[in-house]
Amino acid sequence: MKKTISLILLAFILVFSAAAKAKQKETYSVTVQQEFKLDKFNRQLGYQFIEDGEKLVFVFDADKWQIQRPKRVFVSGTFNGWKKKDSVWELSQVKEKLFELECARMDIAVPGNFGYPEFKFIVVEDVEYIETVCGKSLTRYRVETTELDSIARLPGYKVENATLIVYPGADASRIVENADTARTVKKLKDFDLSNEADCAKISNFRQVPGLSNLYRGYHPYKISKPGYDTEKIRIKLVNDYLKKTGIKTIITLSGDEALVDGKEQLPVFITDIRRNKSELFLEPTYSMVYYQTAGREFSDFIAQIVRYINSHEGPYYVHGRLGNDSTGVVCAVLAALCGTSWDEIAADYQKSNEMGIKEFRDYKLLQYSFERLVGIPMTEVTDLKSVMTQVFLDSKSLTKTEIELLNQKLK
Helix, strand or coil, rough: CHHHHHHHHHHHHEEEEEEEHHHHHHHCCEEEECCCCHHHHHHCEEEEEEHHHHHHEEEEEEECCCCEEEEEECCCCCHHHCCCCHHHHHHHHCCCCCCEEEEEEHHCCCCCCCCCCCEEEEEEEEEEEEEEEEEEEEEEEEEEEEEEECCCCCCEEECCCCCCCCCCCCCCHHHHHHHHHHCCCHHHHCCCCCHHHHHHHHCEEEEECHHHHHEEECCCCCCCCCCCHHHHHHHHHHHHHHHCCCCEEEECCCCCCCCCCCCCCCCCHHHHHHCCCCCCEEECCCCHHHHHCCCCCHHHHHHHHHHHHHHHCCCCCEEECCCHHHHHHHHHHHHCCCCCCCHHHHHHHHHHHHEEEECCHHHHHHHHHHHHHHHHHHHCCCCHHHHHHHHHCCCCCCCHHHHHHHHHCCC
């Protein structure tokens, strides 16, 4: 009898554990309220879409965030350049411990690395402390400013201690999958170095789609992830690929960085390329390549690269430190100018996440960069090459002849 009860109890525990685990992994899809009303989800996330998703309410419930005496609350995110105390983004106090700020969806539509807007709350609060005066303990208060990490426990919504603002109708399961990928650190044992595909993944080295003469990848000698056991072999593979593909011109997008004595060494192969004056050093900012592509600085930046390619011999190799941000945008624009489709470009951009170095980038970030550049949504672009070409012709950054020569050089 006791044995039967024990077995029943064990079965119950197993079923309960499985149910709890399933519930924990259950994805959450963002909801839309017509009029704002607090619930357990928006209290946790700190925001709620309203009015058919056209507006958003930031909500800060001090009790939920365990803040005892809040005085002022600000929003800091991708949409305001992560400013700490921007008066435009200050929440209004509607109750003693409740703060709100309503804004248009378009006002926050600036993505971060995950392809969606990201934010944190900045709270100015009275913090209690005890001071001893004449042998007596007195309660005092001092004003402190705190940058709060996300408290979101919903799978996929907390990224790098910030909170994702996910649009209504987005694929919740894909968000969770991206978050899992972003947290994953791949070790050397996770790659089969006898497999060409795995070697390409670990080195982030690959041919740009649609272009037979342009390659992109990781830095060939700078150590960017010293704590990873993949770093040494990653750099070795990059150099092996540079030799194998016969690279003659290099475009370095992380500046001309000095070597670290005793740890880094300039490959002979790179020395020969420099001797031939075939390496261009540039240092674009993250902000410029993603958020300021409509500006003159970006178009001139691309034009400088195009002219360098046109005046030097290929094959060509574009890289930064990791081969994702500036490398991804530059190669995407060059590919677009040469006729590669948006779908191919987006898929290629996403491949850098396969390195497994906790540096996740979603193609929606690149899409935002492109839409700023061409001035229309990518869903409305039917001929990317023509649209991209016209952008540089209209800005007078490049001529038709230069773009035609670029096509010859890269294809």
